[in-house]
Amino acid sequence: MLALAGLGTLGILLSTHVRFGVGFAVGSGLGILNYLWLHHIVEALVNAGRVRPSKAALAKVFLRYPLMFAGVYLFYKSGWLPFTAILAGFFVPVGGVLIEALVLLRDGWKDPA
Numbered sequence: 001m002l003a004l005a006g007l008g009t010l011g012i013l014l015s016t017h018v019r020f021g022v023g024f025a026v027g028s029g030l031g032i033l034n035y036l037w038l039h040h041i042v043e044a045l046v047n048a049g050r051v052r053p054s055k056a057a058l059a060k061v062f063l064r065y066p067l068m069f070a071g072v073y074l075f076y077k078s079g080w081l082p083f084t085a086i087l088a089g090f091f092v093p094v095g096g097v098l099i100e101a102l103v104l105l106r107d108g109w110k111d112p113a
Contacts, residue, residue, distance in 0.1 A: 001032050001096035008092065012085075023081035027089020030071060035093040037064050 005028035012021035037060045044057035076083050 001028075001035070001093055004095050004099070005029070005032065005089070005092045008089075020082050020085040023075075023083075023085025024089045026075070026081060027086035028092035029089070030068060030086070031090040031093045034064060034068055034090075035096075 005025065008028065009021050009025040012024050041057055041061050041064075044053040047053075072083075072086060075081050075086055
């Protein structure tokens with residue numbers, strides 16, 4: 001995901017759209033952070049049968065979307081960065097998951113056993 005975010009940001013910056021590139025970088029950073037928090041939440045819930053989830057994991061469950069919406073609202077209202085660039089950056093984790101799925105499919109076809 002970081003490589004996809006870096007390549008996307010670099011491509012946008014090379015096309016001389018600096019504000020859009022920075023907005024894409026911010027959006028992809030927020031999207032990756034959201035993905036990582038979701039990963040930690042799922043791990044904590046899977047282990048919940050054995051160990052009680054930590055307070056940090058529970059805080060991530062309840063604060064994930066309000067923090068994200070507050071950040072997006074701040075950029076939307078202030079106009080510091082293009083709103084569409086931030087939204088485009090949010091889709092970087094989707095691209096990373098799709099690339100990983102394609103790699104796993106390729107590996108599965110190579111070794112069917």
